[in-house]
Amino acid sequence: MLTLGDADDIYSATRDCCIRYELVSHSKAAEFFKLTSQVLSGLRDEESDSSLKIVRFLKRLRFDFVAFPLTFDHILNLNPRGCETFARSVKQADALYPSIANDLRSLAGFFERMAIEKDECFQQKLSDLLNADSSQLLVFKESRGVQQSLKAIRALGIRSVEAVASQQLRQHFLKEGLLVVGPTRWFPRHIFDAPRAASITCVHFDCVKDIYVPEPVFVGAQLMQDSRFASRGCGPTTTVVAPEVPSLPEAEQVDSEILLPRIDWTRFARHGVHSTDLSELTPARLFRLIDDRILVLEADDSKTHIARPDLDKTVLFISVDEIEKGDFVIIHESGERDYLSVIANGILAEKANGHREAQANWKRRLQEKVQSIGVEESIVQLKKMGCSTANYQNLRNWQSPSNIKTRDKSDFACLLQFSGIENLLEDYWKWMEEIHRAHNAAGRYVLESLMKQLEKADPHQLALTGRLDVKLTQAQASAKAAVRVEDCSPGKIEVPRSMIGELLEPEETPWQS
């Protein structure tokens, strides 16, 4: 927990923080951006799977090129599958994209030349800066290429270089200097408005347009002519020193905001829905993880375990609707996806099979009845039977395999009566309660396991890599990991129920053009 003394130390050390720019001149950077922009413009109106994959590859490549101090061949190696996809598209360019076929081939040839040249200007610049002041820490926008970048810099003779994640710059953290790799607009403003170092140096290509301006956040200061009257304070105290080497003319620069990879969530919703049967659709939230995969979780009453290492290593069991950027969610790498059910079945032991069959049976009967008379009529009939909680949302939840039982026995009795199996009420209610208790016990086990493993994890590595391999011994033969959420869909998206819990590969996600 940050104490007042810590805050005072940070404030005293950084109130006169100064930001400097160190621009890197790369002989081919401007041409690289120009050629990729041409192809992306040509693909703007394309909606096919292959075109979306090319868009994604090129945007990711542009971002990686600016975000990581690596030679171009190493940049390509960060995304080998994307390179293969691109190469295939170039071969089929005449057939698939005749209007931009030549541009695609030029671009491919350009990539080959850049890969051969292995221009090390970016890491050399960082190496020079670290030589001048070895106490500085590197700050990267993403974790993906951090290890390779550190390796490349160490290969130039800087052995003691270390990196820090931007999330760590919220807590009790104070350094002499930071080297921010990439334009300032990529990073959370607090890195510059409430700095954790006495000096910050921003390093990026001179063809990227970027400037940080310390300004007040409150409208009151900006709107009123006389700023005494609506607000006090003049905003951040950080000062900015203009770059020594003048950057390229504005016409030759590319806006740093355009380079940021952003998923087109609305297009994803259109692109990801394959089912024509509307009753199969369910509201979900989508989360882009640290490795660019997309996790699909059911929204509306659904809960899952998350970890918040930044907040004193808290582990919570919260609603999917409350998951935020920076939270660590549990994903399955292999084995059974529904780890809670696996653990709960272990707790139920020999009763598990019978109880799960009963669970599946009443849900199947309910679904059949609902499908035969329709949702509206089902709700009417259930209400007449005395089920006060019958509504569209609850009826959908009751049919879901992840739902175990109703809260009240009387509502459960109505459901079984509606489904024609009221004679099984006592046994089924007892068994569903046992499943429910087993799930609660499974949840407690997962919570305790996560907390113990989080306690042992190196917080610095966790923040940097955004990943923790999790061992749940009771979830046999299944590998889990807690992975950081980098981005969330802004609202709920209707997806086929079969997609719930899926981990979508990066190539399957459309990006904003």
Next chain:
Amino acid sequence: MLCDKPKGTSVTIRVKNRLQQAIISGKEMNKDNGTVKYLRIKPKKGQVRLINESQSHLVKVSAKRTQLRKRQVGQFVKDNSEFSKHFFSEDAAEHGAVGSSKLCAVVGSKRQLEHEFTQQRFSVTPDGGNEAAKGVLQDIIKVKSLGKESEQFLSAIFSTSKTPTRPVDQPSAETVAQGTPIAHEEFPVVVFDGANAYLKQNRNWQRQNRVVVLDRTDSKFEDAVDELNRQFMGRIVETEVLNMLEFLPNAPAGVEIQLSEVKRC
């Protein structure tokens, strides 16, 4: 009859086969028919007993006068710390010592606030004084849940994650025993500690004067600023508010303060 005897009548009461001296300290009446439901019997030692008609044979009027304990057992009024006396004027500090009132609600992470209010030490040097008085924020703001049951309070902490409780119209014996929940509407001022507290709980405190404290490094800082700016754009009366601003201290470097009056709900 026993029930006709006045308060203070000396009696003996048989408790576990032992006779104890006691006095009649009161009666509880039946609301329906006005008859006596219970007699309150206060022995010299032990707790007050409620005796109904069927138990009345255990109590007899005593010829011997019963003297209650001479030693008073009461609640000490906590002396105000030097810290709060130096922070406030002496009169203001004394008011806080002898009477509870609901002045300020604080919404935030309970664990974090408790740590800040009770563990972080401060010192105040009075004008013209040499010696600094040391203390913690709890000495000044007197949060109910952080003090003892018998101590006075001025503030209460409300958790970010929970909806604040409604006033309890008819508190049951259990509620009174545990401490009646404080109705959040009774506080004139609320302080939101952090963006999360403000964004989650602002709608529950629309009738209060609100102070929002934001940390630039908070992950929801920008969302909270957007909401405050939106409210600012919908502000009303300016003159009185602007006058109030002149009494605020200058903000330290890097800190911004915005003040506005919004329409009362």
